[in-house]
Amino acid sequence: xxxxxxxxxxxxxxxxxxxxxxxxxxxxxxxxxxxxxxxxxxxxxxxxxxxxxxxxxxxxxxxxxxxxxxxxxxxxxxxxxxxxxxxxxxxxxxxxxxxxxxxxxxxxxxxxxxxxxxxxxxxxxxxxxxxxxxxxxxxxxxxxxxxxxxxxxxxxxxxxxxxxxxxxxxxxxxxxxxxxxxxxxxxxxxxxxxxxxxxxxxxxxxxxxxxxxxxxxxxxxxxxxxxx
Amino acid sequence: xxxxxxxxxxxxxxxxxxxxxxxxxxxxxxxxxxxxxxxxxxxxxxxxxxxxxxxxxxxxxxxxxxxxxxxxxxxxxxxxxxxxxxxxxxxxxxxxxxxxxxxxxxxxxxxxxxxxxxxxxxxxxxxxxxxxxxxxxxxxxxxxxxxxxxxxxxxxxxxxxxxxxxxxxxxxxxxxxxxxxxxxxxxxxxxxxxxxxxxxxxxxxxxxxxxxxxxxxxxxxxxxxx
Amino acid sequence: xxxxxxxxxxxxxxxxxxxxxxxxxxxxxxxxxxxxxxxxxxxxxxxxxxxxxxxxxxxxxxxxxxxxxxxxxxxxxxxxxxxxxxxxxxxxxxxxxxxxxxxxxxxxxxxxxxxxxxxxxxxxxxxxxxxxxxxxxxxxxxxxxxxxxxxxxxxxxxxxxxxxxxxxxxxxxxxxxxxxxxxxxxxxxxxxxxxxxxxxxxxxxxxxxxxxxxx
Numbered sequence: 001x002x003x004x005x006x007x008x009x010x011x012x013x014x015x016x017x018x019x020x021x022x023x024x025x026x027x028x029x030x031x032x033x034x035x036x037x038x039x040x041x042x043x044x045x046x047x048x049x050x051x052x053x054x055x056x057x058x059x060x061x062x063x064x065x066x067x068x069x070x071x072x073x074x075x076x077x078x079x080x081x082x083x084x085x086x087x088x089x090x091x092x093x094x095x096x097x098x099x100x101x102x103x104x105x106x107x108x109x110x111x112x113x114x115x116x117x118x119x120x121x122x123x124x125x126x127x128x129x130x131x132x133x134x135x136x137x138x139x140x141x142x143x144x145x146x147x148x149x150x151x152x153x154x155x156x157x158x159x160x161x162x163x164x165x166x167x168x169x170x171x172x173x174x175x176x177x178x179x180x181x182x183x184x185x186x187x188x189x190x191x192x193x194x195x196x197x198x199x200x201x202x203x204x205x206x207x208x209x210x211x212x213x214x215x216x217x218x219x220x221x222x223x224x225x226x227x228x
Numbered sequence: 229x230x231x232x233x234x235x236x237x238x239x240x241x242x243x244x245x246x247x248x249x250x251x252x253x254x255x256x257x258x259x260x261x262x263x264x265x266x267x268x269x270x271x272x273x274x275x276x277x278x279x280x281x282x283x284x285x286x287x288x289x290x291x292x293x294x295x296x297x298x299x300x301x302x303x304x305x306x307x308x309x310x311x312x313x314x315x316x317x318x319x320x321x322x323x324x325x326x327x328x329x330x331x332x333x334x335x336x337x338x339x340x341x342x343x344x345x346x347x348x349x350x351x352x353x354x355x356x357x358x359x360x361x362x363x364x365x366x367x368x369x370x371x372x373x374x375x376x377x378x379x380x381x382x383x384x385x386x387x388x389x390x391x392x393x394x395x396x397x398x399x400x401x402x403x404x405x406x407x408x409x410x411x412x413x414x415x416x417x418x419x420x421x422x423x424x425x426x427x428x429x430x431x432x433x434x435x436x437x438x439x440x441x442x443x444x445x446x447x448x449x450x451x452x453x454x
Numbered sequence: 455x456x457x458x459x460x461x462x463x464x465x466x467x468x469x470x471x472x473x474x475x476x477x478x479x480x481x482x483x484x485x486x487x488x489x490x491x492x493x494x495x496x497x498x499x500x501x502x503x504x505x506x507x508x509x510x511x512x513x514x515x516x517x518x519x520x521x522x523x524x525x526x527x528x529x530x531x532x533x534x535x536x537x538x539x540x541x542x543x544x545x546x547x548x549x550x551x552x553x554x555x556x557x558x559x560x561x562x563x564x565x566x567x568x569x570x571x572x573x574x575x576x577x578x579x580x581x582x583x584x585x586x587x588x589x590x591x592x593x594x595x596x597x598x599x600x601x602x603x604x605x606x607x608x609x610x611x612x613x614x615x616x617x618x619x620x621x622x623x624x625x626x627x628x629x630x631x632x633x634x635x636x637x638x639x640x641x642x643x644x645x646x647x648x649x650x651x652x653x654x655x656x657x658x659x660x661x662x663x664x665x666x667x668x669x
């Protein structure tokens with residue numbers, strides 16, 4: 001209960017600070033954020049969009065781990081966790097795609113440019129979509145759990161290929177090159193602290209939501225079994 | 229002795245699927261007709277337009293991808309639909325079945341791709357390959373990767389209800405890295421760059437193939453076992 | 455030392471969290487025979503599939519020991535034969551081609567003569583070169599016996615052994631069952647009175663206890 005309140009407070013603070021702190025050319029005050037040429041105020045999206053994209057990946061990995069656990073011990077509870085994580089992952093994936101796309105409209109001039117990052121998140125979206133399409137198409141509970149875990153693993157081992165494939169295909173537009181240019185992070189300490197706090201906040205949010213979802217699903221299952 | 233016998237068992241499964249296909253022509257006819265109809269639609273829509281060879285390199289792989297999706301699930305789906313899965317369970321180890329069917333799919337896809345590529349080179353006048361070694365290696369590695377990826381996905385969708393529509397949905401995200409790479413490599417062969425410049429593409433294709441075969445080897449039993 | 459021992463320990467199967475059966479246990483030695491009975495839907499065929507190693511049980515263990523050697527689950531098919539209504543053979547091949555395929559996949563060095571003998575036992579010699587799709591249901595059932603016996607299994611599992619068969623076919627099946635009891639273990643899932651009397655032990659899936667048959 002207190003944890004929940006603390007998390008709410010934390011994230012509210014991150015949001016307020018992330019939006020309210022001024023961006024200046026020469027940060028002098030402790031609350032000043034640095035100006036990234038070409039991004040200006042639009043740089044603030046880093047506090048929200050990047051953590052969402054991070055949670056999308058984290059959710060996929062979580063789902064994968066519980067999938068592997070299911071295959072090794074056939075405990076249906078692991079499948080429940082795996083599917084719940086994937087469900088949240090899908091939601092964060094949509095959020096990251098939408099926020100990224102909105103930002104791209106204002107910065108690059110169009111909603112979609114097939115930049116490597118955009119392509120990767122699109123592929124993740126496709127994988128999540130395929131995962132749930134598969135789940136709804138298999139009748140037997142155990143078979144469904146097995147097949148979706150296997151599919152998640154196959155997707156998990158082929159997805160990293162994009163890291164090698166994409167740079168060969170398209171020039172990157174993504175501003176991580178602007179903010180993290182040649183290994184030097186052009187964030188000042190304030191910006192970095194807000195960014196990391198947001199990352200930590202979103203990560204906790206994900207695990208809190210996962211916990212809630214898993215408990216809700218368990219209850220629903222219990223209810224369903226009683227009804228039989 | 230044990231490996232020797234499983235190789236011959238794999239071969240027997242392959243031969244069974246081959247004879248079965250030659251007798252029933254379930255997959256083959258559909259595949260050939262698919263290639264011919266798609267190709268003619270593309271030729272109609274090109275008309276007298278001048279389409280860049282780079283774009284045509286992509287179109288070739290679109291035909292190959294969708295023809296794969298129309299026929300390569302047959303080998304697993306037909307066992308499931310006819311109820312012969314249990315028969316196979318009772319006579320062979322899971323991996324024997326998998327590799328027999330993988331071999332069948334690779335041969336089928338190889339034959340189909342030779343047919344598609346020859347037809348494409350003859351009929352699509354705007355498409356001319358400059359560096360044939362790159363082109364041929366790309367077709368071979370592409371066939372192997374596409375065949376391996378679509379075989380393991382075929383094994384998955386055979387157990388699901390809506391097999392036909394699910395197949396491309398599940399395959400596309402898995403095969404996309406491969407497709408992007410082969411399209412790129414085909415472009416290189418059209419542009420006529422030296423062979424060395426395509427090595428990077430080939431490395432991606434070979435490692436993709438190895439990863440897919442390894443993961444299929446590890447996971448097929450889970451899919452196959454009821 | 456026992457030649458063959460096939461035991462099941464607390465086998466249970468649930469499907470979509472619905473319990474099909476629970477706690478099935480038995481131990482069969484060589485020359486034993488077991489009948490599995492129960493109402494429709496009590497899971498006779500499911501249990502047989504589990505025993506054949508085709509389906510995994512939700513709970514419980516099985517143990518097959520042949521001449522002191524513990525057989526791994528993946529190798530069950532080498533020692534087991536199964537005839538079941540759920541079993542399908544390849545329609546687009548002839549009876550002979552089917553048997554030839556099974557022999558080669560199993561890696562047996564069985565001679566053609568043995569296949570011919572099997573086919574004549576199940577009375578299919580004159581139809582062996584016809585496609586299985588032209589067979590009647592009774593003929594398909596008889597071909598399944600040839601399929602199940604091709605590797606001379608130690609354990610023979612029969613699901614509804616006499617379904618679809620005429621009197622002559624039934625007589626052949628009873629003869630096969632008698633022979634199996636002399637060479638290994640016979641397990642039959644059936645509700646047919648006559649089939650049950652051929653077996654030493656009976657498990658009723660609705661009661662779930664092993665009892666000595668009335669034989």
